[in-house]
Amino acid sequence: MGWDDAPAHVCRGGDVRGLAFCCPPVKPCPVHAKLAEVGISPQEFVNIKEEFGKKTELGKGTGTCFGSLIWCCKASKPCPLRDSVLQSIGMTHDTYMTLKKELAEEIVKHSNVNTINYSDDDIATLASTFDISFEEAKKALNESGNDLKTAIKNLRIKSL
Structure with missing residues:
Protein backbone atom coordinates (compact mmCIF):
# COMPACT_ATOMS: atom_id res chain seq x y z
CA MET A 1 0.00 0.00 0.00
CA GLY A 2 2.54 2.61 1.09
CA TRP A 3 1.91 6.31 0.69
CA ASP A 4 1.43 7.32 -2.94
CA ASP A 5 1.14 11.08 -2.40
CA ALA A 6 3.77 11.40 0.33
CA PRO A 7 4.97 15.00 0.63
CA ALA A 8 8.52 16.19 0.20
CA HIS A 9 10.70 16.41 3.26
CA VAL A 10 10.18 19.69 5.16
CA CYS A 11 13.78 20.66 4.34
CA ARG A 12 12.75 20.43 0.66
CA GLY A 13 9.59 22.53 1.07
CA GLY A 14 7.16 19.78 2.07
CA ASP A 15 3.90 20.48 3.86
CA VAL A 16 3.06 19.65 7.49
CA ARG A 17 2.80 15.93 6.69
CA GLY A 18 6.51 16.00 5.84
CA LEU A 19 7.24 16.39 9.55
CA ALA A 20 6.84 12.60 9.72
CA PHE A 21 10.25 12.39 8.01
CA CYS A 22 12.08 14.96 10.16
CA CYS A 23 14.95 14.43 12.56
CA PRO A 24 14.59 15.66 16.14
CA PRO A 25 14.60 19.48 16.28
CA VAL A 26 18.11 19.73 17.70
CA LYS A 27 19.85 21.87 15.08
CA PRO A 28 18.93 24.94 13.01
CA CYS A 29 16.87 23.71 10.08
CA PRO A 30 13.45 24.21 8.41
CA VAL A 31 11.71 21.92 10.94
CA HIS A 32 11.64 24.81 13.44
CA ALA A 33 9.85 27.15 11.03
CA LYS A 34 7.36 24.45 10.01
CA LEU A 35 6.60 23.60 13.66
CA ALA A 36 6.01 27.29 14.43
CA GLU A 37 3.82 27.62 11.32
CA VAL A 38 1.57 24.76 12.43
CA GLY A 39 1.52 25.63 16.14
CA ILE A 40 3.50 22.71 17.57
CA SER A 41 6.38 23.28 19.99
CA PRO A 42 9.61 21.35 19.44
CA GLN A 43 9.03 19.39 22.66
CA GLU A 44 5.44 18.57 21.69
CA PHE A 45 6.74 17.35 18.32
CA VAL A 46 9.23 15.05 20.05
CA ASN A 47 6.49 13.77 22.37
CA ILE A 48 4.06 13.09 19.50
CA LYS A 49 6.65 11.10 17.57
CA GLU A 50 7.94 9.19 20.59
CA GLU A 51 4.42 8.24 21.71
CA PHE A 52 3.64 7.02 18.19
CA GLY A 53 6.86 5.02 18.22
CA LYS A 54 5.83 3.28 21.45
CA LYS A 55 2.64 2.05 19.76
CA THR A 56 4.16 0.93 16.45
CA GLU A 57 7.23 -0.70 14.97
CA LEU A 58 8.53 2.77 14.08
CA GLY A 59 9.82 2.84 17.65
CA LYS A 60 12.40 0.25 16.66
CA GLY A 61 15.72 1.08 15.07
CA THR A 62 18.53 1.50 17.56
CA GLY A 63 20.93 1.29 14.61
CA THR A 64 19.54 4.44 12.96
CA CYS A 65 20.91 7.99 13.25
CA PHE A 66 18.62 8.94 16.13
CA GLY A 67 17.85 5.49 17.53
CA SER A 68 14.35 5.03 16.13
CA LEU A 69 12.59 4.76 12.77
CA ILE A 70 10.27 7.61 13.82
CA TRP A 71 13.12 10.01 12.98
CA CYS A 72 13.98 8.45 9.60
CA CYS A 73 13.38 9.91 6.15
CA LYS A 74 11.22 8.78 3.23
CA ALA A 75 11.80 5.33 1.80
CA SER A 76 12.60 6.94 -1.57
CA LYS A 77 15.71 8.56 -0.06
CA PRO A 78 18.52 6.02 0.11
CA CYS A 79 19.63 5.23 3.68
CA PRO A 80 21.59 2.09 4.52
CA LEU A 81 21.00 2.50 8.28
CA ARG A 82 17.21 2.69 7.95
CA ASP A 83 17.07 -0.06 5.35
CA SER A 84 19.24 -2.35 7.48
CA VAL A 85 16.81 -1.94 10.39
CA LEU A 86 13.79 -2.50 8.12
CA GLN A 87 15.37 -5.69 6.81
CA SER A 88 16.25 -6.92 10.31
CA ILE A 89 12.66 -6.47 11.56
CA GLY A 90 11.10 -7.77 8.34
CA MET A 91 9.35 -4.52 7.40
CA THR A 92 8.82 -3.59 3.75
CA HIS A 93 9.15 -0.05 2.42
CA ASP A 94 5.39 -0.08 1.80
CA THR A 95 4.62 -0.93 5.42
CA TYR A 96 7.16 1.65 6.58
CA MET A 97 5.55 4.35 4.46
CA THR A 98 2.05 3.34 5.60
CA LEU A 99 3.18 3.80 9.20
CA LYS A 100 4.80 7.13 8.31
CA LYS A 101 1.48 8.23 6.80
CA GLU A 102 -0.28 7.33 10.06
CA LEU A 103 2.40 9.28 11.95
CA ALA A 104 1.82 12.28 9.68
CA GLU A 105 -1.92 12.08 10.39
CA GLU A 106 -1.15 12.08 14.13
CA ILE A 107 1.08 15.15 13.75
CA VAL A 108 -1.58 16.96 11.69
CA LYS A 109 -4.15 16.17 14.40
CA HIS A 110 -2.04 18.14 16.88
CA SER A 111 -1.42 21.04 14.49
CA ASN A 112 -3.43 24.14 13.71
CA VAL A 113 -3.75 23.11 10.03
CA ASN A 114 -7.28 21.81 10.39
CA THR A 115 -8.39 24.82 12.42
Missing part, protein backbone atom coordinates in the same frame (compact mmCIF):
# COMPACT_ATOMS: atom_id res chain seq x y z
CA ILE A 116 -7.82 27.36 9.66
CA ASN A 117 -11.15 28.60 8.37
CA TYR A 118 -11.08 29.77 4.78
CA SER A 119 -13.57 32.45 3.84
CA ASP A 120 -15.90 32.09 0.88
CA ASP A 121 -13.71 34.68 -0.87
CA ASP A 122 -10.63 32.50 -0.30
CA ILE A 123 -12.42 29.46 -1.72
CA ALA A 124 -13.75 31.51 -4.65
CA THR A 125 -10.20 32.67 -5.42
CA LEU A 126 -8.99 29.07 -5.39
CA ALA A 127 -11.87 28.11 -7.70
CA SER A 128 -11.12 30.99 -10.06
CA THR A 129 -7.41 30.20 -10.15
CA PHE A 130 -8.06 26.65 -11.30
CA ASP A 131 -11.22 27.41 -13.30
CA ILE A 132 -13.31 25.03 -11.18
CA SER A 133 -16.55 25.43 -9.29
CA PHE A 134 -16.73 26.76 -5.74
CA GLU A 135 -17.84 23.30 -4.57
CA GLU A 136 -14.89 21.62 -6.30
CA ALA A 137 -12.50 24.06 -4.62
CA LYS A 138 -14.11 23.41 -1.24
CA LYS A 139 -13.85 19.66 -1.85
CA ALA A 140 -10.15 20.00 -2.75
CA LEU A 141 -9.52 21.75 0.57
CA ASN A 142 -11.41 19.06 2.47
CA GLU A 143 -9.55 16.25 0.70
CA SER A 144 -6.20 17.88 1.55
CA GLY A 145 -6.96 18.07 5.25
CA ASN A 146 -7.64 21.79 4.93
CA ASP A 147 -4.03 22.39 3.87
CA LEU A 148 -4.09 25.04 1.14
CA LYS A 149 -0.61 24.19 -0.18
CA THR A 150 -1.57 20.54 -0.60
CA ALA A 151 -4.91 21.46 -2.19
CA ILE A 152 -3.11 23.65 -4.75
CA LYS A 153 -0.58 20.90 -5.48
CA ASN A 154 -3.36 18.34 -5.97
CA LEU A 155 -5.34 20.69 -8.22
CA ARG A 156 -2.24 21.35 -10.33
CA ILE A 157 -1.71 17.63 -10.77
CA LYS A 158 -5.36 17.13 -11.79
CA SER A 159 -5.09 19.92 -14.36
CA LEU A 160 -2.18 18.26 -16.20
